Every structure is written in C-alpha cells, then in structure tokens.
Amino acid sequence: MEWDEVIRMNIRTIIKNKGFIQKAVANRAGFSKQTFNDMLTGRRHIKADEIPRIANALGCDNSDIYSVPSGEAV
Template sequence: MSNNQIIINNIRRLIRLKGLKQCAVAEKAGFSPNAFSAMLTERKAIMAEYMPDIASALGVPVNELYKKGDD
C-alpha cells in the first residue's frame, strides 16, 4: 500500500470514527468539497503542506494521518 493510500485510509477512518461529514472537514481544512473528494479518490495529490490543515480539521496530530495499520 502506498503512503498516499495510507493517508487516505486514515483520513476516511477518522472522518468515520468522529462522525464527521467529509464536506465539513474539507471546508474546515480550507478546501472545496470537490477538491477534497478528488484528493480522497486519488484524482488530486495530497501535498505535504496540506497535512497540518487536514489534521487540524480532524482534531488530531499530523502524525495520526501517517500511521500504518496498528501503529
């Protein structure tokens, strides 16, 4: 599994665990819902500089987005 896929899986998992709406997370992180959706479907790259904003919108530390499996 690629690093990008790990990040996407973690973002999706956190959205689900916290009972959030993807569009609300997108807007809180400073993205349009369409741009955020494109990132989560790998049609647009998730750049490293986006990570702090995404983590903040999810209410987690940045390293939480990079965790593999049961780490």
C-alpha cells in the same frame, strides 16, 4: 501499500470514527468539497504541506494521518 493510499485511508477512517461529514472537514481545512473528495479518492495528490490543515480540521495529530496500520508495509 503506497503512502498516498495510507494517508487517504487514515483520513477517511478518522472522518468515519469521529462521525464527521466530509464537506464540513473540507470547509474547515480550506478546501472545496470537490477538491477534498478528489484527494480522498486519489484523483488529486495530497501535498505534505496540506496534512497539517487536514489534521487540524479533523482534530487530530499529523502522526495520526501518517500512521501505518500494523502488519502493513509501505
């Protein structure tokens, strides 16, 4: 599994688990709905300096976004 895929998967999981709406997270992080959607689908690379903005919008730590699921290798 690639890092980008881990990051996208973690963000989508956090959004789902917290019951958030993707558009609201995008707005809180300062992205358009389309840009954020492109990030989560892999059409746009998520830059390292954007992770803190996303984590803040999700109410989580940066490490939650970077965590690798057990049994997976990056």
